Amino acid sequence: AQSVTQPDIHITVSEGASLELRCNYSYGATPYLFWYVQSPGQGLQLLLKYFSGDTLVQGIKGFEAEFKRSQSSFNLRKPSVHWSDAAEYFCAVEGFQKLVFGTGTRLLVSP
Amino acid sequence: DAMVIQNPRYQVTQFGKPVTLSCSQTLNHNVMYWYQQKSSQAPKLLFHYYDKDFNNEADTPDNFQSRRPNTSFCFLDIRSPGLGDAAMYLCATSRDRVEGGGNFYNEQFFGPGTRLTVL
Numbered sequence: 743a744q745s746v747t748q749p750d751i752h753i754t755v756s757e758g759a760s761l762e763l764r765c766n767y768s769y770g771a772t773p774y775l776f777w778y779v780q781s782p783g784q785g786l787q788l789l790l791k792y793f794s795g796d797t798l799v800q801g802i803k804g805f806e807a808e809f810k811r812s813q814s815s816f817n818l819r820k821p822s823v824h825w826s827d828a829a830e831y832f833c834a835v836e837g838f839q840k841l842v843f844g845t846g847t848r849l850l851v852s853p
Numbered sequence: 854d855a856m857v858i859q860n861p862r863y864q865v866t867q868f869g870k871p872v873t874l875s876c877s878q879t880l881n882h883n884v885m886y887w888y889q890q891k892s893s894q895a896p897k898l899l900f901h902y903y904d905k906d907f908n909n910e911a912d913t914p915d916n917f918q919s920r921r922p923n924t925s926f927c928f929l930d931i932r933s934p935g936l937g938d939a940a941m942y943l944c945a946t947s948r949d950r951v952e953g954g955g956n957f958y959n960e961q962f963f964g965p966g967t968r969l970t971v972l
Contacts, residue, residue, distance in 0.1 A: 774959070785857075785943055785963040786896070832895060839884070839903075839947075839959050843895035 744769040744837040748844035755823045756852050763818040763847050765833035774836040775816045777807055780846075781829045789831075792816060803827070825851045856880070857964035859944050865970045866934050874929040874967045876944030885927040886961065887919060888943040896943055902927060903949075931969075939971045 747766045755761050767773055774793045778786040790801025797809040807818045816833060828851045833844040858877045866872040876885065883904050888896035900909045902921045916938070918930040931938055945961040 776960075778963075783966075783968065785859075785965040786945075787963070788960065791960060836959050840898060840901075841896075841959075841961060845895050846893075848893075 744773070744835045744842050746833050746835050746842055746844035748831075748833055748847050750847045751845070752848045752850065754850040754852055757825050758822050761818075761820045761823045761827070761849070763831050763833075763849070765816045765818065765844060766814050767816060767833070767835045768814065769835050769837060771837075773816075775807075775809065776834045776836065776841070777801065777805070777816075777818050778832045778834060778843075779803075779829050780832065786832065789818070823849075823851055825853075827851060857944055857946055857962055859942075859964040859967050861967060862965060863968050863970070865972060866931075867972050868936065869933045872931050872934055872969070874931075874942050874944075874969070876927045876929070876964055877925050878944075878946045878962075878964075879925070880946055880948070880962060881924065882946035882948045882962070883924065884947045884949060884959075885921060886945040886947070887917075887927070887929050888945065889938075890941040890943055890966070892940075899929070934969070934971045936971050939969055941966045941968050 745768045776791045777789040780786050789805050790799050792799045792809045800806050805820050830846045830848050832846045834841045860875045886901040887899045890896040899913045920928045943966045944964040947959050947961045
């Protein structure tokens, strides 16, 4: 069965600094991978997705993610974090028409 | 704009009193999902409808039921809410399988959620 691991529960980044959120997945076939963001009290918003092709995918709000099959990873990056990026970030893998989510990483942005 | 709408955004109910949460969509997607998300946890799939076909997750309690009277609407019924059912309930939709680069995948669109409080 597919699974997702997000090893960092919390991350604090200074505003303007770069960000990388880690995601490792387990899936037997070609994975379909997603990153979602959730602001407090809100639903999930899709940041980006990977299903094939170029391993570096661009998303909304200046985010990008790189798929590395050899490492079973799909890490999310942003070169310069803004205070509005403070939120919960979920990595997910799709299998059999279902999304399996990681436990999330809460991003805190310090001034 | 096409979207997924959930009503109410906040629901308070009493222990054991039935409650219904509503989800509607203007995306005309044929698949609708209900997730339960407890504080600081990942969303957990309860069930989904593929058109009119209901698909229950094996570990979803019998206390949770769902109805989908038409393509646009889907309801989550909690027959006898317990304190442990307090959570955010998220509705999502998807347009079946979407082709991308010769592969088919499932992209889900989420509503804003309903925060359920059980007193």
